[in-house]
């Protein structure tokens with residue numbers, strides 16, 4: 232399978248499919264533009280996409296994925312590729328000068344010279360002007376720019392107008408900040424669900440308490456994230472850019488943070504849903520008499536076996552339905568916090 236046919240980080244929809252087809256056909260017909268702008272909701276995925284596209288452009292087989300050109304491009308160590316990302320919080324004039332130098336050299340290795348610019352909205356006026364010049368008069372036919380942004384509306388319009396723009400719907404990726412908190416969520420859910428389903432009356436964890444505990448963890452994730460954001464904004468305020476640029480950066484950063492916060496919230500809630508679903512699947516599997524190895528959480532086998540007789544299949548399915556319904560709401564910015572109360576109350580009533 233070619234690299235552009237295997238984009239596991241994009242959501243399967245018509246828009247994405249037609250984007251991918253268009254890019255592939257440009258490569259096949261050797262009709263590649265000199266400037267692209269990829270916009271979408273996840274910088275990590277946009278970057279992977281840009282690398283796959285770059286590899287496909289320079290690979291003799293249009294993106295085989297295994298040749299040395301593909302391999303090195305995907306690792307971003309191919310000598311024809313220049314990756315530029317804002318140092319600290321913004322792209323400076325000097326970054327763009329570096330790009331111009333790179334693009335003016337003749338190719339190092341076979342194929343085109345490709346410059347990938349991450350977070351293209353974080354550029355001051357001087358840098359943007361320089362880049363615009365290069366986009367208007369590319370040094371030669373072999374130069375290609377791929378700009379990436381999570382916030383198309385903040386990229387300077389004259390730059391946008393010089394690029395072929397592709398919008399993508401991307402899956403969210405877990406980031407470092409999330410990892411530890413997710414482990415906590417798993418731990419509390421495991422203990423909490425066992426206690427709701429299984430403990431003797433009086434010692435039971437109350438469903439709404441578990442719900443509160445999880446919401447507190449999700450809030451803590453947000454708080455940690457906000458501290459980082461304040462520091463970033465402070466750094467920009469103290470920088471030596473002119474007022475206009477500083478205001479623009481702060482606007483761009485605020486918008487970036489809002490987006491990431493929203494993503495983090497959804498990610499946390501969707502993780503909670505995943506774990507509960509896995510629990511429910513395990514109950515169904517045990518109910519069907521399947522062996523312990525095929526459980527999502529095999530350590531729970533004995534616990535579930537002991538309880539399973541009095542657990543009703545209908546009620547398990549009801550909770551699964553509630554979860555699936557609320558999963559759909561996650562993509563529509565509807566508040567799903569109440570769903571947790573509802574789900575845990577259903578657990579209490581499962582027997």
Ligand SMILES: [Zn+2]
Nearest residue numbers: 290295298301
């Ligand atoms: Zn290849």
